Amino acid sequence: MHEWPCELVPGVLDALAWRVGDLAACCRVSRMWNMWATPRLYERLWLRDHLRVIRVFRTLADAPHLARMVRILELRVYPFGLPAEQLEQLEEQIVRTLHAAVHLRELCWTRDGSLNDRLLDTMFAHLLELRKLEITGNSRLWSPDLLAMRLPPSVRELHVVLPDRSLVQHLAAIVERAAPLEVLSVLCMVRAYGLMQNSALITDALLETLAGSTRLRRLTLVGCKNVHGPGVVRLAQAGALEGLALEGVGMPPEAFAQLLPFTHGLRALTLTYPGRAEDVAPFFARVAELVSGCDALSSLTLYARSGSPPALGSDGEEAPAAAPMHPVRSAPLPTAATTEVAVVPAAAAATSPALSTSLVRRLIFGRTARTLRRLWVLEMGVSLYQLEMLACSALAACLEDLVVHLFEADVARLAVLLSKFSRLRSVHIMSHVRSAAEYARDDLLYIARHCGEHLAQIGFRNRVWNVVVRGDERHLAPYDMAAGVYPEKLLAVRAVR
Template sequence: MDESDLHAIDAQLRAIRVDDGPPRKPLLLDKMFMRAIQWSGSSKMYQSDESSTPPPPSPPRQPEIYPLPLGIPEQSYGPSPLSMLFRYEELIPLVLENFDKPSDWAKLCRVSKGWCGIGRKRLYEHVWVRPWEDGPHVKLVRLFETLHRRPELCRLIRRLDVRFFPLATRGEERSDLDDHVQLAMSNMCNLESLIWTRDKSLNPTLFETISHLPRVQSLEISGHSYRYYDPSLLGTFSSLEDLRIMMPDPHMKSKLVGLVTALDEREQGGLKGLDIICQSSSLIDDTILTVMAPRLRNLRRLTFWGCTRVTRDGIYSILNEVGPNIQELSLDALPHSSLLDLTSSTPLPQLQTFSLSITIPHRESTSAVHTLSLFDLPALPVCPSLSALHLTISGSKPLLPLETWITFQSQLPENLRKLSLVNLVITSPETLSTVLESLPNLEELYITATHPSIMLPIPALSASSLRIFHVNFTLSSASISSRGAVAQYLHSLAEKMEQIEQIGSANMVFEVHRRMEDDGERIVKLCRWSRTFLPGYFQVWRA
């Protein structure tokens, strides 16, 4: 074959077109097979043990509704019991105090003027705007539109909780909103508790107005103060007792000692509660704690979280001043802080709640699952009145063996009523049984376990006096593969626990309701959370 033949073959190959013929569409086989799997339950054309047809979603659970009792017929000898409620007005507040939802109170206000007076006080006693609820933007705007026009409603507010603020609002709309908030806050002369944690939502004028409110006892604010408010004004609050600062900045740090000193110089004394929450910040250190300690003589509650330079020495400087009176203590035990060993602390005879977040030191080998030893758990101070203990492992989920727990629980008093072991993974029914049997007065329990199967065969769970039980799992299982499956699993647990009132797993929390049928059968029903306060599990995380 000479060179001319090679050129001829090359020309023929180049003449071939890939797109000859009509265009072709993809077969979409993936969708076809997916439909076949979905149809397999009814058509029986496709059988597979590996992937079964998922069940249809169950309707969302609704809160339990208890109807009013039927009135007594007219031919009876006396009047209906419900009619007697209107005759004896002193009974009305006792009956109405069982209502909790604002929507119910709004309806009750329409019954009569007397009921409206009671309902208004209850409706506006505690007002909140939370970002995880529906329509926080609209709610906040309409709330302050109403309040700035009705000073009498402002005077009814005792607790105000603002965790959302529309920072994206600009121009005239933002100016009007700020004016409404300013005027409404100036009229809240009976306000006792204020939570305003939305970063960059405060301004100097608004904060000065808040500082003049005469009855504010509890304050929780964002610590980002530079260019937004003057932290030294905190020292001018006439009734302030509890102060919680979220994410303080250097400007706040520079004023912290001064404001604590100013509050201590008041006639009624200084703070009773101090919480400083950071996010791995080195601003707050032992030096500041040592300087503040003499000015915190009235302290009852102390929290330091995320303060990487706070160690045992700084905490001891405060406990040496307030140890006999401290009731709540919440700390972040970093590896270098030495806060795992508090046995050398001054005795804490009044300590009721102790929270400790533990950071396990980084290990070279990450292949093997870490098992907790006694040295990974805290050595508690002398605290005979302890009733609530919260332990949290940050950054990992190590296993909690039975032997480690038996040694640790010897420190705990038998009157402990609340126990939280978050991310301390329970691996066996024996460990959970030992927890329940060693603490017979336990009413609230929050734990992490490996698998749902370890919960069901535990007699101690049925015999316990738990009112609240929350469990998270680290391993997947068919019994918790969906929200409906989790609810069924929790229902099976609730049927075994006679005193349980609240049960949950992960971010699901249910109310437990019981009733007895006419034939004597006891029915246990899980209902959606319907209360206005946060469930116990989420309060533990906040603790």
């Protein structure tokens, strides 16, 4: 076997990024391949298996030169079932690994009960390049004030998962340590009676306190029912927001108007359907204003959480029976004054929220039609008529990632509509089990074969396929889990269910 030219090897290995098994095999090809493959193999460690946690930290503790290659470390599980002596040994190996991992940029530590003050006291000592920290908010076994003292000042992104009262009380000190913080994300829900419910711990007063130590580019608040608006506005004033996600917060629709002066540079916006039926029409009106005020919005995500009120029409009226199905028209796109209302079928209307047609018009007639690259609508019914409006607008020439929640089953019409999105790279169809929208694998293959040349991924509910080209034909291949990255659109259910 002839040795490959060395200049070709990096390109081949880049295509195998985060595929642990393939990269490990490449390390054994030759010394040259090992030189290029080993840094890629250890660049990102995604630890979601107990045995792998044990083996990885044992290896890195004994091989500091490998630990220095780690840039991203995600620890989401922990082998609590080990004997006490082995747990102590693992803890010591983790500390040695983190002391050697001097180039670590991102650390994710979200497993409850796995962090303690012994680790916290020294684990950050040599992480001078750490930029992002995602941490469990359950501080039962560790001290938030110690985190405030030990957190590397280099951290600019802080993500807190399910914070308890003790951590919330020290959040201002932690944020001040990382000043000026650029990214803040708080997933703040509690489990009660078997269901995830919004938490009252995060308040506007706390957010206003944090504003003095931040200049946020991205803000994410999930499940913060005591956030009513003033704190978000204060954070927006203090920063230059490029990304804003307000999911399950207590902000009334009218509070969105106060954000308008600070959203011109917004590139990503995520909002959730209101919890009260009387807020639906004002919600869509204010969202339309926010969208219209953005100069470069590239990502818009709207979703309804379980337990949302019944479906309403585009202007907040009760949804009538479904409009009759009709073929794709070649007539001109409806004008902004068009009064036709697209609704979900009556069988689904009793239980599912629906997207506002007036908001769809804002998307296709405003500047967003030429800037939006990603549109996700989850758990919120989208009619084929609304999809047709999008497909017949300027948006069809720039949209790359689409998620829609359908209730209508018309494979042929859906294929034609999606074919109009010439730059579409990924499309995912959501639907309720009780709806008429049932799409089998063959249906998705039919749709994929009618879409543009850029389509690389297609999915239905919790199933995902990659679109591969063989000769002149397109085929569907199972999603490549070996890459270690789950489709982000399926992770969005964290606050939906």
